[in-house]
Amino acid sequence: MRIFQALSVFFQVLFNRDFAxxxxxxxxxxxxxxxxxxxxxxxxxxxxxxxAPLRNDAITLLATLQREAxxxxxxxxxxxxxxxAQVGAATRDVLRDCGQTLERLFAISPVVDAEEGASHETxxxxxxxRYRLTGNIEGEPPYRGQLVHHGWQAxxxxxxxxxxxxxxxxxxxxxxxxxE
Amino acid sequence: MTAKYILGIDLGTTNSVLSYAALDTEAxxxxxxxxxxxxxxxxxxxxxxxxxxxxxxTVDEGRDGAFNLxxxxxxxxxxxxxxxxxxxxxxxxxxxxxxxWLCHQRVDRRQPILPWNAPDxxxxxxxxxxxxxxxxxxxxxxxxxxxxxxxxxxxxxLTVPASFDPVARELTREAATAxxxxxxxxxxxxxxxxxxxxxxxxxxxxxKMLKVNETVLVCxxxxxxxxxxxxxxTEEAGTLALERVAVGNHLLVGGDNMDxxxxxxxxTEFDKQGVKLNPWQSVSLWHxxxxxxxxxxxxxxxxxxxxxxxxxxxxxxGGTVSVEVDRQSVANLLVDGFLPPCSAADRPQxxxxxxxxxxxxxxxxxxxxxxxxxxxxxAHGESTGSSIFPTHVLFNGGVLKADxxxxxxxxxxxxxxxxxxxxxxxEGVHDLDHAxxxxxxxxxxxxxxxxxxxxxxxxxxxxxxxxxAGLAIxxxxxxxxxxxxxxxGMEEGTQCDVxxxxxxxxxxxxxxxxxxxxxxxxxxxxxxxxxxxxxxxLVESVPLEATLPADADVEDAHVPVTFQSRVTELGMLELWCxxxxxxxxxxxxxxxxxxxxx
Numbered sequence: 001m002r003i004f005q006a007l008s009v010f011f012q013v014l015f016n017r018d019f020a021x022x023x024x025x026x027x028x029x030x031x032x033x034x035x036x037x038x039x040x041x042x043x044x045x046x047x048x049x050x051x052a053p054l055r056n057d058a059i060t061l062l063a064t065l066q067r068e069a070x071x072x073x074x075x076x077x078x079x080x081x082x083x084x085a086q087v088g089a090a091t092r093d094v095l096r097d098c099g100q101t102l103e104r105l106f107a108i109s110p111v112v113d114a115e116e117g118a119s120h121e122t123x124x125x126x127x128x129x130r131y132r133l134t135g136n137i138e139g140e141p142p143y144r145g146q147l148v149h150h151g152w153q154a155x156x157x158x159x160x161x162x163x164x165x166x167x168x169x170x171x172x173x174x175x176x177x178x179x180e
Numbered sequence: 181m182t183a184k185y186i187l188g189i190d191l192g193t194t195n196s197v198l199s200y201a202a203l204d205t206e207a208x209x210x211x212x213x214x215x216x217x218x219x220x221x222x223x224x225x226x227x228x229x230x231x232x233x234x235x236x237x238t239v240d241e242g243r244d245g246a247f248n249l250x251x252x253x254x255x256x257x258x259x260x261x262x263x264x265x266x267x268x269x270x271x272x273x274x275x276x277x278x279x280x281w282l283c284h285q286r287v288d289r290r291q292p293i294l295p296w297n298a299p300d301x302x303x304x305x306x307x308x309x310x311x312x313x314x315x316x317x318x319x320x321x322x323x324x325x326x327x328x329x330x331x332x333x334x335x336x337x338l339t340v341p342a343s344f345d346p347v348a349r350e351l352t353r354e355a356a357t358a359x360x361x362x363x364x365x366x367x368x369x370x371x372x373x374x375x376x377x378x379x380x381x382x383x384x385x386x387x388k389m390l391k392v393n394e395t396v397l398v399c400x401x402x403x404x405x406x407x408x409x410x411x412x413x414t415e416e417a418g419t420l421a422l423e424r425v426a427v428g429n430h431l432l433v434g435g436d437n438m439d440x441x442x443x444x445x446x447x448t449e450f451d452k453q454g455v456k457l458n459p460w461q462s463v464s465l466w467h468x469x470x471x472x473x474x475x476x477x478x479x480x481x482x483x484x485x486x487x488x489x490x491x492x493x494x495x496x497x498g499g500t501v502s503v504e505v506d507r508q509s510v511a512n513l514l515v516d517g518f519l520p521p522c523s524a525a526d527r528p529q530x531x532x533x534x535x536x537x538x539x540x541x542x543x544x545x546x547x548x549x550x551x552x553x554x555x556x557x558x559a560h561g562e563s564t565g566s567s568i569f570p571t572h573v574l575f576n577g578g579v580l581k582a583d584x585x586x587x588x589x590x591x592x593x594x595x596x597x598x599x600x601x602x603x604x605x606x607e608g609v610h611d612l613d614h615a616x617x618x619x620x621x622x623x624x625x626x627x628x629x630x631x632x633x634x635x636x637x638x639x640x641x642x643x644x645x646x647x648x649a650g651l652a653i654x655x656x657x658x659x660x661x662x663x664x665x666x667x668x669g670m671e672e673g674t675q676c677d678v679x680x681x682x683x684x685x686x687x688x689x690x691x692x693x694x695x696x697x698x699x700x701x702x703x704x705x706x707x708x709x710x711x712x713x714x715x716x717x718l719v720e721s722v723p724l725e726a727t728l729p730a731d732a733d734v735e736d737a738h739v740p741v742t743f744q745s746r747v748t749e750l751g752m753l754e755l756w757c758x759x760x761x762x763x764x765x766x767x768x769x770x771x772x773x774x775x776x777x778x
Binding site: 163168 | 245
């Protein structure tokens with residue numbers, strides 16, 4: 001009777017920390033939707049946080065955008081003191097280089113190859129992660145409506161690999177000193 | 181083990197690229213290799229090209245493995261994109277354009293001289309070693325990606341500029357062998373490789389696009405050099421064939437010169453605003469100018485564009501300075517400056533620098549590429565005084581992505597046609613940044629699978645200088661004659677005995693011969709002796725030398741010899757001295773240990 005086995009796994013995962021981590025290691029993740037009700041307010045807060053690796057891909061991406069396009073410099077700078085023209089002059093280069101970097105790392109392309117503003121039909125098995133429907137949603141898919149945004153997707157994901165020491169893991173941009 | 185892949189390597193002045201194709205396929209499927217490289221300390225990214233830069237770090241920089249690669253540890257130097265960044269930040273420790281140094285005759289290219297003018301504490305390396313370092317990186321990247329296909333078992337085609345002289349080719353071969361390329365790798369001229377890339381995209385349709393006796397000019401404007409080649413369409417046994425009929429001189433002018441020129445103009449504008457740029461900003465300006473050049477020179481590009489130099493510190497917007505440049509003035513500056521309208525009879529100006537000339541790369545004194553082109557076409561006309569008119573042109577090199585530059589070149593050449601068929605661009609898909617490497621891989625594939633090949637042979641005739649015997653007149657050099665040892669078009673894999681008056685060599689002592697080449701004299705045969713020649717007809721290269729072992733059995737210290745020349749299957753030129761009365765045979769080597777003028 002697999003249903004009992006499933007329930008048994010379910011409750012063991014919920015109440016037995018060690019078993020849960022074993023299941024996780026197996027790559028088996030119990031359906032989160034099924035767990036939701038019991039879960040509310042009962043998340044075991046005592047679980048030791050898994051030790052996060054000191055260097056995170058997000059830092060590597062930030063460092064890349066800073067190095068290639070000075071992205072962090074421009075978003076960290078208060079804009080209040082500058083005229084639109086000044087902001088525009090600096091932004092042109094930053095945006096160009098950000099775009100080239102994203103293109104190289106992620107090869108970003110529209111999700112649907114269709115013109116915005118035109119009428120567009122979703123597939124029958126419309127996936128909420130790919131399609132966000134707005135307005136009067138009635139009836140069964142496929143839905144037809146005006147394409148407001150063609151969406152974006154990464155067609156590759158080639159982040160640089162970082163191999164530095166732990167104490168530099170959170171450095172987004174190094175200090176620069178020019179020696180005379 | 182038999183080769184599974186053919187690798188095409190473009191060892192470029194500013195970027196190197198590796199393409200490959202599997203050999204056991206019906207049609208050539210050429211792909212680009214992703215090359216892992218440092219983009220910052222401890223940070224590795226894969227890119228389709230490897231900037232040909234080397235950064236020699238300080239002892240501390242590499243200590244914690246900051247320059248490590250998947251295949252190398254404890255490095256003290258970095259190659260590729262990171263080194264290219266550092267070229268701006270620490271120019272004294274960065275090597276660029278090693279390839280241009282490789283064909284620079286006034287320095288010893290095997291000596292550690294780069295970075296040029298670096299401080300003493302930097303461990304300099306030679307131009308040959310720098311080339312070796314780039315090739316080693318490509319080899320390692322290949323073996324990292326294809327561990328089951330070691331490069332020593334694969335077929336490799338390495339490209340060199342058509343204008344590279346035998347010495348530069350020999351030094352390239354040295355670097356390549358040291359980097360672990362298989363001994364049987366083939367050298368291919370870059371403009372030919374670009375043409376192969378085009379042939380690969382057309383399939384067999386090129387036979388409909390070209391006709392017998394038409395001529396294709398390959399105009400390859402790279403970052404630092406311009407390389408010209410003429411290919412004629414011939415007929416062999418009823419089918420069309422291609423034959424490379426001429427190559428141009430090595431011209432040290434290219435896209436980087438254009439960017440610098442624009443940067444200079446913009447810097448003057450900044451100066452008027454009272455803004456002084458520091459060296460870092462100047463390099464950043466160069467980068468912005470390259471981007472501005474590309475967008476302003478594009479068909480339908482903006483009328484005006486502002487060029488900015490971002491603030492150096494974290495206050496980016498506050499420190500940003502900008503000037504506005506308009507399309508017209510940039511077009512005037514770059515298009516008229518580098519591709520001036522001219523007649524077929526115009527020639528580049530030669531400005532001899534008077535007195536002391538700084539050693540360093542010998543950049544062209546006249547940046548007018550159209551003038552060099554006019555001279556090239558005139559030098560290879562059917563008869564003296566008439567130019568050859570190419571019916572087609574194939575553009576190559578990143579600079580020529582700009583429409584305005586391509587249309588100016590076409591416009592100028594069409595004016596030269598004088599009623600002949602006007603020059604047309606070869607139609608097809610062009611990947612200007614990677615064409616040379618792709619073409620090299622396609623060539624290798626076609627060679628293996630029996631596809632189309634461009635015939636060529638050597639692109640120059642070669643001469644050995646012989647001093648005439650006779651009374652020495654104090655203060656006057658003995659008259660020099662030039663003995664033709666390699667005829668124009670001599671094919672790969674052939675050799676040639678040069679019947680000549682015997683030359684006496686002294687045993688046990690080094691002998692030297694002066695060595696000349698000509699891209700123009702195409703009808704000289706081996707053993708022809710020139711007593712006089714026009715200025716510019718013959719170009720002197722580095723001398724050839726050999727040390728003949730002293731032979732105890734031979735009483736006479738003089739050995740009479742004749743010359744024998746060989747062009748190897750790999751495209752290398754070799755010259756031998758053959759004794760006429762003993763079995764001895766000695767290879768002459770290029771002497772690059774020439775005294776530098778100082």
